[in-house]
Amino acid sequence: MRLYTLVWDFFTCAEGMKDEANEVVEAIAKKIVQDMHYEGRVDAVVKYFAHERNMLLKKQLARRVHLTRSMYMKAVPSWCNNKIPCYQQIISRWINPEWRVTHRACSERRALMGGPVHLQGNLNPHAYVQKKNRERGEGEQPLNSFMGLCLSRTSKKPEGGWVKPGAGLRIKAYSGKFKECNGPDSDPASQDIDVMVSLMSGEGKKGGRLYVGDGAIRKKDIPKLAHLRATTSSSGPAIERRPQPGLDMLHQFELYFALLIFLVQEQNKLRQEAQANAQLQQDQAMKMQQALLQQQEFMVKQQSALQETFARLRANMQGSTLPDLPPLPPLPTFSFCSQSGQDSNNFVVPASIPTQASPVTPTTAHGASTSLQQ
Numbered sequence: 078m079r080l081y082t083l084v085w086d087f088f089t090c091a092e093g094m095k096d097e098a099n100e101v102v103e104a105i106a107k108k109i110v111q112d113m114h115y116e117g118r119v120d121a122v123v124k125y126f127a128h129e130r131n132m133l134l135k136k137q138l139a140r141r142v143h144l145t146r147s148m149y150m151k152a153v154p155s156w157c158n159n160k161i162p163c164y165q166q167i168i169s170r171w172i173n174p175e176w177r178v179t180h181r182a183c184s185e186r187r188a189l190m191g192g193p194v195h196l197q198g199n200l201n202p203h204a205y206v207q208k209k210n211r212e213r214g215e216g217e218q219p220l221n222s223f224m225g226l227c228l229s230r231t232s233k234k235p236e237g238g239w240v241k242p243g244a245g246l247r248i249k250a251y252s253g254k255f256k257e258c259n260g261p262d263s264d265p266a267s268q269d270i271d272v273m274v275s276l277m278s279g280e281g282k283k284g285g286r287l288y289v290g291d292g293a294i295r296k297k298d299i300p301k302l303a304h305l306r307a308t309t310s311s312s313g314p315a316i317e318r319r320p321q322p323g324l325d326m327l328h329q330f331e332l333y334f335a336l337l338i339f340l341v342q343e344q345n346k347l348r349q350e351a352q353a354n355a356q357l358q359q360d361q362a363m364k365m366q367q368a369l370l371q372q373q374e375f376m377v378k379q380q381s382a383l384q385e386t387f388a389r390l391r392a393n394m395q396g397s398t399l400p401d402l403p404p405l406p407p408l409p410t411f412s413f414c415s416q417s418g419q420d421s422n423n424f425v426v427p428a429s430i431p432t433q434a435s436p437v438t439p440t441t442a443h444g445a446s447t448s449l450q451q
Contacts, residue, residue: 080102080103080106081099081102084102097295097296097297100296114167114170114171117154117157117167118171119136119139119140120154121144121149121152121153121154122134122139122142122144122152123135123136123139124152124154125144125148125149125151125152126139128151128152129148129151129152140184141184143171143172143177144171145172146168146169146172149168149171149172150165150168190241192240192241193240194240194241194244195229195230195240195244196228196229196230196231196233196240197229201292202222202225202226202229202290202292202293203222203293205225205229206220206221206222206224206225209225209228221266221268221269222269222270222290222293223251223265223266223268223269223270223290224266225293226248226270226289226290226293227248227266230244230245230248242329246320247278247279247288247289248289250278250279250288250289250317250320251265251270251274251275251278251288251289251290252265253278254274254277254278254314254317255271255274257314258271258273258274258277258314269293270289270290270293270294272290272294272298272299272300273300273305275287275288275289275290275294276299276300276302276305276316277305277309277314277315277316277317278317279317279319280302280316280317280318280319281301281302281305281316282299282302283319287299288319302316
């Protein structure tokens with residue numbers, strides 16, 4: 078009661094909704110108490126680094142840092158200043174090895190999610206729809222709860238799609254059941270989320286939450302699953318079993334395994350083709366090498382044959398002699414005489430060339446010199 082009193086001192090509840098608002102306050106308070114140990118440790122790490130090391134550490138990094146007992150004692154949160162023994166018990170839990178193993182396992186499981194479940198932020202479905210309607214221009218069709226649900230689960234990535242595969246499965250299940258109840262030509266986006274269709278598409282309010290549109294429908298407007306089964310005929314739309322996350326993961330694993338087998342087969346096929354091409358290239362290289370060897374052998378044979386021919390010619394030339402040449406012909410004789418009535422210039426008159434060669438003797442040479450002197 079004290080909690081409710083503190084809440085209504087700062088907030089005002091709409092008329093006729095105080096009981097439902099108290100349920101929401103109680104659920105939020107339980108969630109805060111459950112998260113107190115987790116958030117308190119992160120705040121203590123941030124405070125320790127800020128006061129003791131003069132470092133500004135963000136929460137995203139502080140979640141991965143674990144301190145010792147003495148370090149935690151230097152960063153006592155404000156809500157534990159007067160309750161140090163209680164804070165020491167909390168520290169004992171933080172430094173417990175078993176708690177750290179559980180914390181690490183939960184962190185790894187959270188990392189597998191890969192992103193947010195929706196894009197509403199801290200707004201409930203009604204507030205999110207109101208915000209989007211205010212952002213829409215004049216003349217545009219206002220959003221209803223189903224359109225707001227689809228918009229909050231649509232990814233903003235360029236390739237589109239859903240923020241989570243499970244969101245697409247839920248909306249698909251609701252759309253199929255809606256057409257089964259209202260006809261194949263009906264459009265689920267034409268109206269708000271139908272509570273009866275939501276109950277039928279996900280086996281009621283299992284685990285305290287609707288399968289589709291939880292939070293968009295007031296709790297007092299949701300009938301019991303037993304009442305729904307009692308009022309539903311066997312010829313009408315059936316109440317579908319809610320898909321189990323494990324079965325969905327198993328289905329995804331089967332698809333992944335089939336894709337993996339396909340990729341392995343394609344890789345083996347490509348490897349075989351590459352090996353066949355390599356073998357073909359190797360055979361062609363061997364044939365080319367053999368042709369080159371044959372050509373080289375032919376060139377060697379031709380070279381050896383030419384060398385033998387040149388050696389034979391050289392041997393023949395060394396053993397042979399030049400033929401005898403005929404004797405040189407005799408030199409012609411010249412006579413010198415002078416002409417009268419002219420200057421004493423002499424001119425040479427060639428003598429008749431004998432038909433036979435006559436050797437030059439000293440007597441003829443002396444006579445020639447005497448005639449030259451006269």
